Amino acid sequence: MLCLTVKLLNKILLISSVIGLISCQENADTSQVIPKTTDAVIDSTRFMTSDEVESYIYPIDTVVLGDINSDKISDTVFINEPSIIEEEMTCRDDVCKTQFIFSGGKIPSFGREQALGGVIGNAGDLDDDGICEIYFVPDWFTSSWTAFVIYRLSNNEWKEIANASVRREDWVDEKDKLYLPYQKRIAKHNKEYFELIENVMDDEGNEHLFPKKFYFTK
Numbered sequence: 001m002l003c004l005t006v007k008l009l010n011k012i013l014l015i016s017s018v019i020g021l022i023s024c025q026e027n028a029d030t031s032q033v034i035p036k037t038t039d040a041v042i043d044s045t046r047f048m049t050s051d052e053v054e055s056y057i058y059p060i061d062t063v064v065l066g067d068i069n070s071d072k073i074s075d076t077v078f079i080n081e082p083s084i085i086e087e088e089m090t091c092r093d094d095v096c097k098t099q100f101i102f103s104g105g106k107i108p109s110f111g112r113e114q115a116l117g118g119v120i121g122n123a124g125d126l127d128d129d130g131i132c133e134i135y136f137v138p139d140w141f142t143s144s145w146t147a148f149v150i151y152r153l154s155n156n157e158w159k160e161i162a163n164a165s166v167r168r169e170d171w172v173d174e175k176d177k178l179y180l181p182y183q184k185r186i187a188k189h190n191k192e193y194f195e196l197i198e199n200v201m202d203d204e205g206n207e208h209l210f211p212k213k214f215y216f217t218k
Contacts, residue, residue, distance in 0.1 A: 081117035110158040144171030164198035
């Protein structure tokens, strides 16, 4: 009789424990709260194409340009590309502005609209004033045609001094006769002018490389 009582008591305790466990699970909050944060290390490709990312987040590229201002220190530029909505081929800032920020704080920043990043490089000191000019070739949603832009630093401000029409390097085969690296498109002559080799179409629809002359203004 005592053994039966003990077994019955154990069963009652076991059933009570199961009921209590089920009750705790029902009362517990099983939802996950995921904080909305921005990691220090970001995937720039995802940010360029994701509609889930806030408009103020921009992917960053870094380019070493060499010594721009003759201070014997190599200069680096950080390229802040606009965040885009790929399906609509638009930018969240409405103007698709790419920003250029230089390291060290000695060289001023500047920006260019209608540019989804692109290629920036040292054009050399074209006017022999001790400060190198820079070139920029903007990327866009479509087309292999783009601008080849030269900027000059004057009175602590970057100013566009030349603009030629070219094909983007990544759209032209290196074996093509129309292929010409960006750096080789710049032809320095003297302090008065320089030339850019641009792509032009003749009246018959044939494409050629042709030099375009630009004069310096004081």
